[in-house]
Amino acid sequence: MSGPWVPLDVLRHRTTAKWRAHPPDVLPLFVAEMDTWLAEPVVRAVTDALALGDCGYPNGSAYAEALAGFAAKRWGWTPSVEHMRVVPDVMAGLAESLRAVTGPGDPIVVNDPVYPPFYEMVRHLGRTVVEVPLTPEHRLDLDALVAAFAELDGRVAFLLCNPQNPTGTVHTRAELAAVAELAAAHGVRVVADEVHAPLVTGSYTPYLTVTGAGIALHSASKGWNLAGLKAALAVAGVDATDELAALPSAVLAGASHIAVLAHVAALTDGVGWLDDLMVALERNRALLAELVAAHLPGVVYRPAPATYLAWLDCRAAGLPDDPAAMFLDRARVALVPGPAFGTRGVGHARLNLATSPEILTEAVHRMAAALA
Secondary structure, eight states, X not given: OOSSBOOHHHHTTOOSHHHHSSOTTSEEOOSSOOOBOOOHHHHHHHHHHHHHTOOSOOOSSHHHHHHHHHHHHHHSOOOXXXXXXXXXXXXXXXXXXXXXXXXXXXXXXXXXXXXXXXXXXXXXXXXXXXXXXXXXXXXXXXXXXXXXXXXXXXXXXXXXXXXXXXXXXXOOHHHHHHHHHHHHHHTOEEEEEOTTGGGBSSOOOOGGGSOSSOEEEEOSTXXXXXXXXXXXXXXXXXXXXXXXXXXXXXXXXXXXXHHHHHHHHHHHHOHHHHHHHHHHHHHXXXXXXXXXXXXXXXXXXOOOSBSSEEEEEOGGGTOOSOHHHHXXXXXXXXXXXXXXXXXXXXXXXXXXXXXXXXXXXXXXXXHHHHXX
């Protein structure tokens, strides 16, 4: 196998949502699933477990220990194993954490544009979404957060995306420290989605390194392409252990044992695979920037140092409010509609660049033909 990317003729045999949601003439660059081979340590851990019939309930602290070791080497942060709990996946962990720190009708702040399921989850919990947009440069708007925190009533929570999906923004230590200070001053509880943290080129600051308050969700799912092997860790700051203890036992027991084994293998023995992937993703960001500049007039793409997602601003290209619908219809390229990411997503689309350079190039050429 040469490089991380799987050829298109092999990808067409996959049965996941990415490869079955659309007809076979569509190039799918939408859902957050990479076109990679799996890391060999992950494959070995899963196949060994299946050969042994090791398919029962999860047990022990191996996942927490693996994350602590990875975080120490990668980010200089050693979270306490005692302050972690295994949860079924990141979204389940976020939902239960928000349920623990807020009540029905309470406001939950999000920075739009942001991951679409945030909106659905908050409303499903019976809470109220409050949008505080990122700045035009895709940074946290601290002044806007101050204004929102000061005006809101109830048990207010801030659902932080760090790094940000879809923009790829990596929040700085200074920004996160300011958020923690503002949250403390206004009695706001912070719950952080940090699932894309392994996919950061350069410096990254976990939220709990700047504060003892709050809960963060971590997982190997995005970094190692393990969305179908669901497991995550809820990590509490030293001042939030009571909130972590409030998570229901049914949630804590809901992760897949096989998934936990896969995630442990990724975090411990799959780091070299991740490093190689990051090089390939950086090349794809540069390639996409060149392709967009050369072939998609009016479309703006700002390469960012995190995730494998590209946020395309199509407003100057004379396209409809939902450019993804047009590209799907006329170019047979599937992207995620920008309006799904909140009010500031109008005129935008999200593209998944974690694919081969050949597929990425073909997709942009198709999109260019649709604009001609």
